[in-house]
Amino acid sequence: MTVPLAITDVVKTFDGRRALDGVSLDLHEGEILGLLGPNGAGKSTLVRTIMGRVRPDRGEVRIFDRVAPAGESSARERVGVVPQEIALYPLLSARENLIVFGRYQGLSGAALDEAVDRALEWSVLSDRTDDPVKTFSGGMKRRLNMAVGTLHRPRILLLDEPTVGVDPQSRERIYGMIESLRGEGVSLIYTTHYMEEAERLCDRVAIIDHGRLIATGTKNELVRATVGDKREMIMVEKVPTLESVFLHLTGRELRE
């Protein structure tokens, strides 16, 4: 069976320092794979390698069974990227940003118009289509950032900390957008520092440190492999988290 993404024994060294040290990883169809690790562990280098922006010293990246050398965009037509930065043109409107990046992705004519309308609706920005992005809230920018990355309907999506700096309402909306992508069978690599996010969204988790993949599996597999089957039962009174209190008081409606 063809796996959407297969990374085999990838090594990358920058100035004598191994940023990636023999990383091998598969991403299955419709799967959300959480990529976890401390700062400087090699997450970004791995994501950039998949994007084709880093040329590995050794190893290979295969996308839908096809070798995808660095810098070769044709091999990555079915890959979308949502960077951690708000990689948008702040003076352009939401629609204009989508049109520009859609054209860069090779879309044009009716296909582009349809993709832009769909993206605006999906990111709940239909009522702000013509406003400059610089006037958007952090959450709106994040959603548009995601919409731009999925405009060409990729089958693999690389999401790099898509919820940084957003309010709980927008975060909930972003979770909803991610779930909808999974529902469409899109495979996602999800980089985050928030463990609760990974626990909530990810089917599997890969933990990377010092450029090495140190653990891969579902949450339960990882628990079994590290803590073991032993359980400690702690009786606690269930106290709502501050976030649940916040959402209870302020609701889940987006407000921008």
Added chain:
Amino acid sequence: MILDVVRAGWMNLRRDRAAMMLSFIVPIVFFSIFYAVFGLQRSTTPRVKLAIVDEDRSTNSKRLIDALRNESALNIVQTPKKSTTPFTAATAEEYVRTGNAPIALVIPKGFGAAPIRFDSSSGTAAPTVHLLSDSADPIAPQIVGGLLQRTIMTAMPDVMATGGIDAVDRWSGGLTPKQRETLNANIAAFRAYSAKPRAQTTTGQSLIKIENTDVVGKKKRNTAVALYAAGIAVMFLLFTSAGAGGALLEEIDSGTLDRILSTRLTLTKLLLGKLAYLWSLGVAQLIVMFVWAAVAFRLELLQHITGFAIMTAATALASAAFGLVLASIARTRAQLSALSNLIVLSISALGGSMWPRFLMPPALQKAGLALFNAWALEGFTNVFWREEPLTSIVLPVVILAAWGIAFFLLARKLTQRWDVA
């Protein structure tokens, strides 16, 4: 506490290379450029290239030419380039009009017989000496006019004395034959004496009649704009290109470049796109500036529309590629700002945007031709000031296009660091 603020200010400045460059390097560079242009010339008068037409071909006209040739402030030419045929009034005017010399002197027929007349009522006024000048250089006619007067006095004193005696003869009731004989003998001795070369400086009033004709600017509705529009336009074009090129740096900072380069767009295509955008921006800016000059200052744009279009396209290309080079050298917007201020102001000064290049020492004038903006100015000046045919802008256009290609290739090389790591 106040000292802490001062210390923090200096600590920040020390780490801000762009601010350091603007504060200390830019002034030093400009100090040096100003000194090179104006300071180095203080000990000598700038040499003026003077084309001479001798219509008289008399002994006195030859004496005048020889005397002018000895003037260190003048560079005398009597034949056009690659020709042995002496200048005529027409060829000398063409020589000036095409920018080969800022001024020409026409010594008219009959000059030798009566170069000087103290008494204009005698009915035989001295023939008028003509200067054909390019008013782009307002200094040359003044230098040549002054030197002509001085040369007549110092190199041809016998002629001046003869003129004076004729006036005395007329107004004193007539010299006796004996007096005339004695004076003629003394004049001959004086001529022999004055023929001996020696250093001498004298000032005097106008002894010969000089008429100056502006052969380049005479038909123009607004000479200043025709001459300086190009200089100002090219300088601002460079600033615009450098600033707009900085959008690339913003795209790096925002992660947009990474996103773009993960699409179907390659770095080469992206740079070509940026080049095309900067080119179109430059074209639009030049059009706006020249249209404004035409509407507000009566620049003759429509009469020179073809030359303007060609020069605009070529200049905008070189300028756009130059902006890409600056953006690809700089690491941050602040660096780009400091770098572009330094380089654009410097090349504008040396290329002729801030002051005419003829004011510079000859070596600096030649060095200025290594700068692409000097060729842009040369081409625009040929179109709007000298009103030369389109063939005159072939060389500037070819050089600007070559610079444009070279700049683009350099920018592509420098941006390799943005390519796949």
